[in-house]
Every structure is written in C-alpha cells, then in structure tokens.
Amino acid sequence: MLLIEDSPLIRRSLSEAIDALGSWRVAAFADAPGDAIALLSSRPFDGVIVDLQLKRGSGIDVLAWLRESGAEAFRRAFIAVLTNHALLAYRERCLQYGVHRFFDKSLEFDRVLDALHDYARERIRS
Numbered sequence: 001m002l003l004i005e006d007s008p009l010i011r012r013s014l015s016e017a018i019d020a021l022g023s024w025r026v027a028a029f030a031d032a033p034g035d036a037i038a039l040l041s042s043r044p045f046d047g048v049i050v051d052l053q054l055k056r057g058s059g060i061d062v063l064a065w066l067r068e069s070g071a072e073a074f075r076r077a078f079i080a081v082l083t084n085h086a087l088l089a090y091r092e093r094c095l096q097y098g099v100h101r102f103f104d105k106s107l108e109f110d111r112v113l114d115a116l117h118d119y120a121r122e123r124i125r126s
Contacts, residue, residue: 001047002039004062005082006031006055010105014049014082017113023120033057037065047078047119049112051105052085052094059083063097078119082112 001018003026005011015026024047030036032055040048040062048066050059059081066079078101081094086104094102100119103112 001026001049001078002036002045003029004031004033004036004048004050004054004059005029006051006053010051014109014112018116021113021117021120024116031055033059033061033065036062040066040069045077047080047116049080049082050099052081052083052090060093060097063094063099067097078116080112080115082109 001024003011003015003018005014011029011031015029018024018026027045028039030039034056036050039045050062052059063079063081079099080101080103081099082103082105083090084105086102086107091102101112101115103109103115
C-alpha cells in the first residue's frame with residue numbers, strides 16, 4: 001500500500017492502523033504529487049490512499065496520473081481518497097478519476113479501515 005499524505009502525525013496514525021489490520025501493510029509513503037507518481041511509476045501497489053491537500057500540489061494530480069497511465073495493476077488496486085476537503089465537487093471529480101471510495105478525514109477516518117478490510121476479504125474470495 002502507498003499512503004500519500006503530507007501530515008506526519010496522520011501518516012503515522014494511519015500507517016499503524018492499516019498495519020494492524022493484518023491484511024495490509026504500508027510499504028511506502030509520499031507527501032507530494034511528484035514523489036507519489038515516481039513511486040507509482042516504479043512498482044505496482046495493491047492499494048493507494050490519497051489526501052487531496054499535499055505539499056507542492058494536489059492529490060488530484062496523482063489520481064489523474066493513475067487514470068492516464070492505464071496500468072492494469074492499478075485497475076485492480078484499492079484506490080481511496082481520505083481528505084479534509086470533502087466537498088461534493090471534489091468527491092465527484094475523484095470518482096471520475098476512478099477512486100473507489102472517498103472519505104472525510106475528520107468524520108470518516110475509521111471507515112477507510114473498514115473499507116480496506118472489506119476489500120481484502122473480497123479479494124481473497126475471488
């Protein structure tokens with residue numbers, strides 16, 4: 001899993017929670033779009049969680065790159081947005097880029113963990 005988040009505190013908290021699920025492990029993180037795209041270009045990830053507000057740019061740039069790359073590995077990956085900018089316009093735009101789930105960081109932090117758990121369970125069944 002690649003975690004794209006610029007807050008060290010949130011990144012650490014989310015990484016620990018994801019790793020505790022047992023079915024996922026945060027393998028890498030990025031805090032800027034360019035760094036995230038470089039990581040995504042270098043290898044596939046089975047999951048990507050993206051914050052929209054990043055250092056030196058937006059998570060939207062990463063989502064656009066994922067869609068434009070058309071890589072088969074990313075079509076099967078869990079792609080979610082976890083952001084404090086949970087406006088309807090952002091949600092709709094992210095869904096257009098192929099995001100599976102969109103979460104409000106301040107209200108739905110734990111729901112991203114539930115979604116990861118459910119996704120891993122479905123992946124095992126198929």
